[in-house]
Amino acid sequence: MEANVVASGICSGTQQLRTVGGREPLVWKFGGTSVADHDRLRAAAKRMVAAQRAGHDVVAILSAMGTSTDALSAMAYEMSARPPLRELDALLSVGESVSCALASMAVADLGSHAVSLSGPQAGIRTDDNHGNARLNDIEPVRIREALADGSIVLVTGFQGMSESGDVTTLGRGGSDASAVAVAAALGARECEIFTDVPGVFTADPRIVPDASRLDRIRHEEMLEMAEAGAAVLQPRAVELAMTHGINIHLRSSFSTEDGTWIGQAEGRFEARGTFDVTGIAHRRQESLYGVRDVEASEVAAALAARGIAMGTAVPRAGGLLEFTAPGVGAPETTAALDAMEIPAKVNENLSSLAVVGLGIGRRPDIIAHSLAALRAAGIAPRLVTTMPGRVSVLVDPSLLEEAVRVLHATFIPVAPDPRLMVGPAA
C-alpha cells in the first residue's frame, strides 16, 4: 500500500484516501449464516488470508455461528424467567467469542496469523443499557497493534463494554452497526458486509422474479428501504455509515460477485431518469390497532415503555383512535398496551408496501402513478402516507404480493440498465 498519497481532485466516497504514512485496512463483517458451520468459517478465513497475502490489513467482525445466540437465549430463560440483564449479556456474548476463536484457528491452519478480540478488548465502548446498548466510542488500540504485528484481526460483533467494565450486547442491528463503527474508528472508508443474499434488490426477489440487484444505492435510499421493511440491512448501521462517510458493500459470502454498494451519492444535478424510484419495500404485517376513549399520548407512552415507536395515529369519530406501530408484531404491541391497562384490539391485519426514492414526497407524479397502478389492479389502499423518501400504502395482506409486483412493474424498468445488475437467476 502506498504510504504517502497525494490526493487529487475532490474527495468523494468512491475515492480511497489513505492516511499519509498509514494504511487503510479492509473491514469486513460476516453474518450468522456466513459463519454458520466449520466449512463457512474456513471459507471466510480463506478470504481473509487471500486478502492479507495481497497486501491488505484485514479486520473481520463476526456474528455468532448460525442461530447460536437464540440457543443461548433459550438456555437463559430455561434457567430463569427473569434473568438479570447483565448476566444475560455475559451469556449471549459468548456466541461471537466462539466464532472468532474458531476463525482464528482456521486462519492459523492456513499458515497465517490471526488474533481474536472481544468487544471490550477491541475498545468498543457503550452505554450500560444491557441488551440494547448504544455505541459511545471506539478506541481501536489493540486492533491497530495486532495489525502492526502482521495479524488478521477478528472482532466479536454485537457487543461492547460499558463504563463499569461489563460486556454489553447491542440489540437489534448491532452486529452491522458495530462493524461500521469499527471501520469509522480505523479511518476506513469502506466496510464490506458479507451476508446470505447477493445484495439489495429493487424488490424482494422471492415476490418479484424480475427484481434486479442494485449496483449502487445511496445511504439515504437504503435507509428508506430498510425503514419501509427491506430487512437486508438495519437502519442503525446505515445511519452510522451515513454520519461517518462509510461506503458499505453488501454482498453474498457464498459468491465472489459484487453486491450492492451503499454510499455517498453521485452528483446528477436534477436530471430525471429511471433512477427516481430506488425500489419497492414491503412489510408483511402492519396492523391497524384501535383503542377507545384513550388519547394518542397515552398510547405513545405505553408503546414507548416497550421501546415501540408509534407510526400514524388517526383520531376518528366517537372517541375511537386508530394507530400503527410499524415493524413490530401485533402480540408485542397489544402486550405493551395491556401492560398499561389500555384495552386495544387489532382493527385490521394489514400489510404495508412503499415506493422508495429520494424526494418522492415532492413528486406528485410518482404518488399519483402509484395509486393509479394499484387501483387498476383492484387494490384499494387502507391508508396512504407520503414521506420525504417514500410513499407508503397499507393494503389487505392477501393483496400484498400482487401490489408489490404491480408497483415494481410500474416503476422499475426490466431491460438492462447501467445502474442495475442482472437478477439472481443469471
Add this chain to the structure above:
Amino acid sequence: MEANVVASGICSGTQQLRTVGGREPLVWKFGGTSVADHDRLRAAAKRMVAAQRAGHDVVAILSAMGTSTDALSAMAYEMSARPPLRELDALLSVGESVSCALASMAVADLGSHAVSLSGPQAGIRTDDNHGNARLNDIEPVRIREALADGSIVLVTGFQGMSESGDVTTLGRGGSDASAVAVAAALGARECEIFTDVPGVFTADPRIVPDASRLDRIRHEEMLEMAEAGAAVLQPRAVELAMTHGINIHLRSSFSTEDGTWIGQAEGRFEARGTFDVTGIAHRRQESLYGVRDVEASEVAAALAARGIAMGTAVPRAGGLLEFTAPGVGAPETTAALDAMEIPAKVNENLSSLAVVGLGIGRRPDIIAHSLAALRAAGIAPRLVTTMPGRVSVLVDPSLLEEAVRVLHATFIPVAPDPRLMVGPAA
C-alpha cells in the same frame, strides 16, 4: 491559495481539498432582500472585493432586487391572462440581469473588476419546462475564464438555458439550487448563502423567543426542517448540496457574524445527548380536506396535474376520504380538485408542527414525550404522523404557537450549549 496541497487525514466535509494545481473559488449567493436596493448591492460588492483582495476567486449568484420578480410577473398578467410560458421566462429573467449588472458596476466603482453572466452565459443547462425548469448540467466555461482573468463573476440566479436555447426560470427554490449547483460545477466544497435571517434556528424566533441559532446542522436535518415548514432554505437546494457534498453556510447579509453551517455530519457514533432533536418546524396552514365517494388515486391524480403532492390520505366510513396536501394553500388545492370536477371541501383548517431530528422515527421516547407535552398543555393532535426524520402533528391553528413553544421547551435546552449559538437578542 496553495496550488498543491497534500491531503492528510480522512477527507471530511469540513476539510477543504483544493484541486491540485487549481484554486477553489468562493461561491456566494445573495437573496432578494440582500440586494434589495443600491445600498445593499454596494454592501454585497464590498464583501466580494474584500474577499478578492484577500486572495480568493469570487463567484456570486444574485437574486433579483427585492420583490422585482413579482412586479415583472404582475406586468405579464396585466398584458395577458395567459402569457406564453416561454415569454414569461424571457421577462422574469431580467430581474437577475438587473441586479448582476448593477453589482458589477458597484465592484468597478470600488476599483476592482467584475463580469456579469446570465444563466445561459454561465453554462447553466436545464430542461425546457418553462417556469419550473430542472437543472440538467452546468458547464462553467465562461465562469472559469473570467476568474482566470482576475474578475469577480456575478451569475444570475434562478435561471438557465434549455436545449433549444431559450432562457428558463427554475421555479420554487431555484435561486438557492442554482447557487449550490454552480458550486458543485466549480468543484467548490462550500456555498455561502446570504439572506435576511442570521441562520437556522431551533424554532421560528418570532414564535419562540428562546430559540437559538444552530451553529451547524446536517443536510438531512435541514431537509426535514424544510419539509416540515421551516422556510429559510428550500429542500431542493439542500438535496443538491447533499448529493454533491457541498456544505452550505446560511448567514445574514446584514451582519458579519457566522450563521448556520449545513453540511456533512460529524461522527458521534450513537452517543445520545441534547443533539437528538434538531428543532421544531411548523406550517401555519395544513388543511384536512374531505371528498366523498372518490378514490385516493383520483385525488392524487388531480393534485398531481397541478404539481401538488398528496400527504396523508385516510379513508373513513361512509365513503369519506380525508387527505392533506402539505405546503400548498387551500385555494390552490381545491382548485386542482375542481379542475377534475371533484367536489372537495376543507374539512378542517389546521396547522402542522414537527419535532425534527434524525432517526426520530425510531425514538419512541421522543414520540411519547412530544404527545405528552402537548397533552399537558391541553393540545389534542388531530393527526400524528411519524417519519424517519420527524414526528409531525396537526393541531388547531389557534393553538399552533403555544404548541411550538411547548415542544421547544420540552426538547431544546435553553442553557448555552457548544452546538448552539446564542439567540438573536444577544
